[in-house]
Amino acid sequence: MLSKRDRARPFVRRSIHNQILHEVGERILRGVFMPGDILPSENALSDEFKVSRPVMREAIKVLAAKGLVDARPKIGTRVRLREQWNMLDPDILTWSFASREAEQYAIHISEMRRVLEPEAAAIAALRATPEQIDRIAESFAGMEACPEDTQEHIVHDLRFHQGILEATGNPFIASTGHVIESALLFSFKLSSQIEGACSDSLPRHRDVLTAIQASDAEGARRAMAVLIDEAWSGIEEFMRKRDAALPARH
Amino acid sequence: MLSKRDRARPFVRRSIHNQILHEVGERILRGVFMPGDILPSENALSDEFKVSRPVMREAIKVLAAKGLVDARPKIGTRVRLREQWNMLDPDILTWSFASREAEQYAIHISEMRRVLEPEAAAIAALRATPEQIDRIAESFAGMEACPEDTQEHIVHDLRFHQGILEATGNPFIASTGHVIESALLFSFKLSSQIEGACSDSLPRHRDVLTAIQASDAEGARRAMAVLIDEAWSGIEEFMRKRDAALPARH
DNA sequence: ATAAGACATATTGTATGACAAAAAATGACG
DNA sequence: CGTCATTTTTTGTCATACAATATGTCTTAT
Numbered sequence: 001m002l003s004k005r006d007r008a009r010p011f012v013r014r015s016i017h018n019q020i021l022h023e024v025g026e027r028i029l030r031g032v033f034m035p036g037d038i039l040p041s042e043n044a045l046s047d048e049f050k051v052s053r054p055v056m057r058e059a060i061k062v063l064a065a066k067g068l069v070d071a072r073p074k075i076g077t078r079v080r081l082r083e084q085w086n087m088l089d090p091d092i093l094t095w096s097f098a099s100r101e102a103e104q105y106a107i108h109i110s111e112m113r114r115v116l117e118p119e120a121a122a123i124a125a126l127r128a129t130p131e132q133i134d135r136i137a138e139s140f141a142g143m144e145a146c147p148e149d150t151q152e153h154i155v156h157d158l159r160f161h162q163g164i165l166e167a168t169g170n171p172f173i174a175s176t177g178h179v180i181e182s183a184l185l186f187s188f189k190l191s192s193q194i195e196g197a198c199s200d201s202l203p204r205h206r207d208v209l210t211a212i213q214a215s216d217a218e219g220a221r222r223a224m225a226v227l228i229d230e231a232w233s234g235i236e237e238f239m240r241k242r243d244a245a246l247p248a249r250h
Numbered sequence: 251m252l253s254k255r256d257r258a259r260p261f262v263r264r265s266i267h268n269q270i271l272h273e274v275g276e277r278i279l280r281g282v283f284m285p286g287d288i289l290p291s292e293n294a295l296s297d298e299f300k301v302s303r304p305v306m307r308e309a310i311k312v313l314a315a316k317g318l319v320d321a322r323p324k325i326g327t328r329v330r331l332r333e334q335w336n337m338l339d340p341d342i343l344t345w346s347f348a349s350r351e352a353e354q355y356a357i358h359i360s361e362m363r364r365v366l367e368p369e370a371a372a373i374a375a376l377r378a379t380p381e382q383i384d385r386i387a388e389s390f391a392g393m394e395a396c397p398e399d400t401q402e403h404i405v406h407d408l409r410f411h412q413g414i415l416e417a418t419g420n421p422f423i424a425s426t427g428h429v430i431e432s433a434l435l436f437s438f439k440l441s442s443q444i445e446g447a448c449s450d451s452l453p454r455h456r457d458v459l460t461a462i463q464a465s466d467a468e469g470a471r472r473a474m475a476v477l478i479d480e481a482w483s484g485i486e487e488f489m490r491k492r493d494a495a496l497p498a499r500h
Numbered sequence: 501a502t503a504a505g506a507c508a509t510a511t512t513g514t515a516t517g518a519c520a521a522a523a524a525a526t527g528a529c530g
Numbered sequence: 531c532g533t534c535a536t537t538t539t540t541t542g543t544c545a546t547a548c549a550a551t552a553t554g555t556c557t558t559a560t
Contacts, residue, residue, distance in 0.1 A: 014522095015542065017311070041511060052544045054304050057512085058311045061267070065312040065341070073512040074552040083416065087425040088338045091315070108420045115369040115423070123361075166333065170358045172429060173365070175337040179422060265513065291540060302515045307541085323541040324523040 020049050021059040022091070028068050028079055029095035038076040039069065066092055088175075093182040102186070103239060109183045110232045116176055117161065117228055120168050121220035125212045128167035133213055136163040140209050144202060154188050160205060164212070164224075187235050194241060199234040201227060270299050271309040272341070278318050278329055279345035288326040289319065316342055338425075343432040352436070353489065359433045360482045366426055367411065367478055370418050371470035375462045378417035383463055386413040390459050393452060404438050410455060414462070414474075437485050444488055451481060 024045075027033050039045065039060075046056035060077055063069045067086040071077040085092060096105040128136070142156030161184075162177040204227035211219035274295075277283050289295065289310075296306040310327055313319045317336040321327040335342060346355045378386070392406030411434075412427040454477035461469035 017542080043511085054307075054545095055543060057304075058308055060512095061308045062311055062315040065315050067340075071512065072552080073550065074510060076511065082421065083424065085421075085425070086339065086428070087422045089336065090317075105421075108422050111373075111420055112422045115366060119365040170361055171332065171335075171337045171355075172358050172362045174333065175335070178336075267513080293540085304516095305514060310541095321541065322523080323521065324525095324539060326540065 016051055017055050017058050020051060020056065021062050022095070023049070024059060025063060025066075025068065025091060026095045026098050028063070029092065029099045031099065033079050035079050035081045037079045039079065041076060068092070088179060090178040090181075093178055097182060097186050097189075106183065106186050106235065109179055109186075110228070110235070112176075112179060113183060113228050114225070114232075116173070117164070117180070118221040118225040120165050120173055121208055121212065121224040122217040123170070123173075124164045124167035125215050125217040125220040127169050128212060132163065132167040136160060136167065136209060136212065139163055140205055143205060148200065148202075149188070149191055151188075154184055157201075157205075158184050160209075164208070167212070187231065190235060190238050194238055199230060201231060204230060266301055267305050267308050270301060270306065271312050272345070273299070274309060275313055275316075275318065275341060276345045276348050278313070279342065279349045281349065283329050285329050285331045287329045289329065291326060318342070338429060340428040340431075343428055347432060347436055347439075356433065356436050356485065359429055359436075360478070360485070362426075362429060363433060363478050364475070364482075366423070367414070367430070368471040368474040370415050370423055371458055371462065371474035372467040373420070373423075374414045374417035375465050375467040375470040377419050378462060382413065382417040386410060386417065386459060386462065389413055390455055393455060398450065398452075399438070399441055401438075404434055407451075407455075408434050410459075414458070417462070437481065440485060440488050444491060451477060454480060 024033075024039075033039055040048070042053050042056050042060065045060075046053045049056065060069065060071060064071055064077075066089045067080060067084050069077050070080050087093070087096070093109075096102065099105070124132070139156045139160035143153055143160060146153040146156060158177075158181055161180045162174075165177050165180070166174045168174065204223065207223035208220055208227060211217075211223050274283075274289075283289055290298070292303050292306050292310065295310075296303045299306065310319065310321060314321055314327075316339045317330060317334050319327050320330050337343070337346070343359075346352065349355070374382070389406045389410035393403055393410065396403040396406060408427075408431055411430045412424075415424045415427050415430070418424065454473065457473035458470055458477060461467075461473050
């Protein structure tokens with residue numbers, strides 16, 4: 001039942017509970033279960049997924065914890081309105097990109113990066129400890145070592161940005177790392193669909209790194225802004241190309 | 251067992267499962283269970299709280315969903331490192347302010363507001379629909395109607411800021427509303443401890459509103475920055491006063 | 501006929517007990 | 531002494547039963 005999706009996501013999903021959580025969560029994000037809808041009863045769901053009710057309940061409780069649903073006796077489990085969803089939850093971010101509006105989400109996430117990361121870089125430039133700077137520098141070295149558009153490159157890229165967020169010393173800003181992660185994964189998925197056109201973002205990353213090493217807040221802010229803008233226009237270009245190739249979309 | 255805390259939090263906690271979730275979550279944030287620690291086994295915990303194991307498990311699963319713990323067979327349920335916690339989760343935000351580092355968290359949250367909200371106001375100034383502007387204006391009217399430092403005033407204040415976040419049209423930015431909420435609740439709790447000194451933030455709010463109504467992005471950005479800075483310096487002043495009054499603080 | 505109240509009903513909430521699976525610790529054997 | 535099987539502990543899963551809750555219906559009295 002989940003075979004296709006399982007192949008797409010390499011990491012193991014140990015527990016049955018987890019598989020079901022992701023399946024139902026994705027259904028909600030994909031609009032199979034719409035906001036305001038009442039989910040099938042726990043019994044019906046546990047029948048459908050061939051699991052016991054406790055397992056089903058654990059999954060539903062987790063969905064409720066993320067703000068996706070609201071369970072009440074006699075009423076049932078209702079899908080909450082989108083405004084109530086905790087879009088910054090890592091799982092919800094993942095599921096978002098399985099929905100039909102994935103590109104809309106990408107646009108919004110990019111906008112959020114544009115708000116957060118330049119400022120984070122500026123703060124990091126002022127506060128980063130030597131160890132934190134080292135970690136950012138190592139990530140950059142890793143990016144240089146791996147060819148762009150490879151899985152490994154993405155990992156280092158992510159570490160680079162996450163390292164900056166953590167170097168702000170602000171745990172709340174650091175927690176937005178998941179947002180950046182999903183953005184990078186999306187751009188990777190997209191760019192792997194089209195040949196060539198690697199934007200070569202290394203010089204921009206270097207600018208950010210050197211500014212942070214020099215405790216140059218203003219420079220870090222600007223370099224990061226340029227980096228994100230370029231990355232985003234690269235993605236936009238991809239999408240335009242793809243739309244031109246496939247004129248009959250929807 | 252939970253009576254003191256129950257009195258402090260007016261809203262009902264329907265299910266036992268929920269009470270336990272909050273109790274254990276708060277213990278983790280308070281450092282009773284430290285990162286790296288293994289929680290007592292499910293059986294031990296369900297005994298302590300006098301609940302069945304399924305209920306205990308549901309609570310633990312929710313904690314795991316928020317990134318606080320990681321359960322594994324034979325190993326147990328380990329408290330994850332703080333960097334792994336999803337600090338933007340509404341519950342974790344709430345529990346944070348029950349910890350001894352509440353004021354540190356407040357500082358960090360304020361910094362995050364300083365990053366997010368001015369930009370959000372600028373975006374909202376460009377994109378807000380008439381209905382969204384109406385909602386912001388109504389919230390402002392509500393703030394004018396209620397005396398500062400009342401529960402009602404806080405509610406309208408929160409709606410004001412949340413309305414701006416939603417008016418960005420960006421669901422991820424809108425989801426940061428919980429961060430602002432916890433900041434407002436904290437400042438309310440703090441200011442209710444000390445008499446007088448209402449900072450009178452109404453004029454600043456009006457500045458933001460009029461800028462948004464005029465689609466003046468730059469004006470909205472600056473007005474919001476001023477608003478947050480003033481609010482924060484008010485809080486700082488409170489804390490200084492209190493520290494002066496209670497010199498023997500650990 | 502209408503309105504108020506009691507009751508049936510469906511759904512989530514909680515409890516109990518048992519077994520499966522996994523992984524670490526232990527002990528036996530080469 | 532090292533390697534492999536065994537034991538053991540903890541979470542993972544299942545099955546079933548009953549309690550609590552809120553909706554909707556149905557009865558009854560005015």
